[in-house]
Amino acid sequence: MNQIENLIISEKFDEARKQCLMRLTENRQDPIAWHYLGMCHYFTQRFDESIDAYQNAIRLQPAFAWMSCFNLSQAFLITGDLEKGFALFESRLIDPRRLSKPVPKWLGEEISGKTLLVHQDEGLGDAIQFLRYIPYLQNYHCRVLLYLNKDLHGLFQHLNVPLLTDRIYECDLHVETGSLPFCFKTTLSNILPPVKIVCSRQPEIGRIGIVWQSSKSIGPEISAPKSLNLEQWQPLLTLPGFQYVCVQKDVSPEDAAFLERHGVERPPIASFTDTVKILERCERVICVDTCVAHLSASMGSPTWILLPFNACWRWLANRTDSPWYPSVKLFRQCRNKIWDEPIQEIKQELIHCRTSSN
Numbered sequence: 001m002n003q004i005e006n007l008i009i010s011e012k013f014d015e016a017r018k019q020c021l022m023r024l025t026e027n028r029q030d031p032i033a034w035h036y037l038g039m040c041h042y043f044t045q046r047f048d049e050s051i052d053a054y055q056n057a058i059r060l061q062p063a064f065a066w067m068s069c070f071n072l073s074q075a076f077l078i079t080g081d082l083e084k085g086f087a088l089f090e091s092r093l094i095d096p097r098r099l100s101k102p103v104p105k106w107l108g109e110e111i112s113g114k115t116l117l118v119h120q121d122e123g124l125g126d127a128i129q130f131l132r133y134i135p136y137l138q139n140y141h142c143r144v145l146l147y148l149n150k151d152l153h154g155l156f157q158h159l160n161v162p163l164l165t166d167r168i169y170e171c172d173l174h175v176e177t178g179s180l181p182f183c184f185k186t187t188l189s190n191i192l193p194p195v196k197i198v199c200s201r202q203p204e205i206g207r208i209g210i211v212w213q214s215s216k217s218i219g220p221e222i223s224a225p226k227s228l229n230l231e232q233w234q235p236l237l238t239l240p241g242f243q244y245v246c247v248q249k250d251v252s253p254e255d256a257a258f259l260e261r262h263g264v265e266r267p268p269i270a271s272f273t274d275t276v277k278i279l280e281r282c283e284r285v286i287c288v289d290t291c292v293a294h295l296s297a298s299m300g301s302p303t304w305i306l307l308p309f310n311a312c313w314r315w316l317a318n319r320t321d322s323p324w325y326p327s328v329k330l331f332r333q334c335r336n337k338i339w340d341e342p343i344q345e346i347k348q349e350l351i352h353c354r355t356s357s358n
Contacts, residue, residue, distance in 0.1 A: 066091050115144075118174075118177060211287035245266075309335065
């Protein structure tokens with residue numbers, strides 16, 4: 001199977017799919033071939049076929065199917081079946097590389113009078129997205145403790161729960177932030193509103209915040225497909241009538257020189273508090289799929305997100321809006337790794353905005 005896996009890593013999905021089908025012709029009971037076939041279908045956006053393949057892999061090898069379950073969760077989530085998707089999303093916690101927790105896991109049951117530790121288990125953007133459930137935990141009449149990356153503490157003091165810097169704390173139950181949608185039985189029709197970031201928005205007409213690169217800390221295999229080279233933004237940066245401001249925290253010397261040549265402001269950013277102050281003055285934000293997108297959208301700012309061909313499940317498939325954030329508009333790659341089309345779409349939208357405001 002290493003050959004098929006290598007083909008998938010190399011994004012040669014059609015060849016990998018042919019190899020899977022050949023193996024399944026020889027043995028229809030091969031769970032690994034079904035698993036890889038599910039991946040091939042998923043990455044070519046044949047989501048229904050992907051779901052069928054993963055379900056076959058799980059049926060044939062249920063005792064060792066946590067990865068197929070996790071991948072199946074992505075397929076359900078991206079097609080909008082959130083209830084099934086978030087139930088299977090719990091399989092990420094069965095990953096044998098994770099350590100077991102010493103206290104019981106909360107699954108949404110009654111916990112009146114008990115202490116619940118909610119702890120961040122994914123990235124900063126994921127945390128911002130799922131903290132919307134914290135205010136609603138008061139309906140369970142429990143004491144809530146929240147372990148959160150310290151970089152986010154300044155943004156969420158208003159949640160009125162203790163913010164911890166250490167996961168080790170005495171509690172009766174625990175739950176990961178990524179498990180809260182499952183505990184609240186989330187569907188497309190009952191998604192809760194995002195936690196409002198405390199801010200004082202005073203947007204200036206034509207002022208646009210930009211982020212072109214996803215955080216490299218999440219790994220190049222995840223960051224690279226979501227990121228653009230600054231040169232690819234040139235059709236936008238040369239449009240008259242707009243003032244761009246950099247909301248990217250880490251900027252290379254080459255990118256800094258490019259920004260200066262195009263008159264893009266670059267205020268210092270040391271914390272998310274600085275980021276919020278920059279975003280307060282922006283009429284809109286244009287960014288890649290990164291934590292700034294969640295931050296801007298939680299502030300209620302018009303947020304235009306550039307998405308790769310194989311976008312994260314949270315943005316669903318074939319949509320230009322987001323049920324998670326009312327102020328978001330999505331611009332997707334039509335072809336893998338080709339950003340020309342979404343950049344041109346954004347350019348035309350900006351021209352329309354400028355014309356409408358005159």
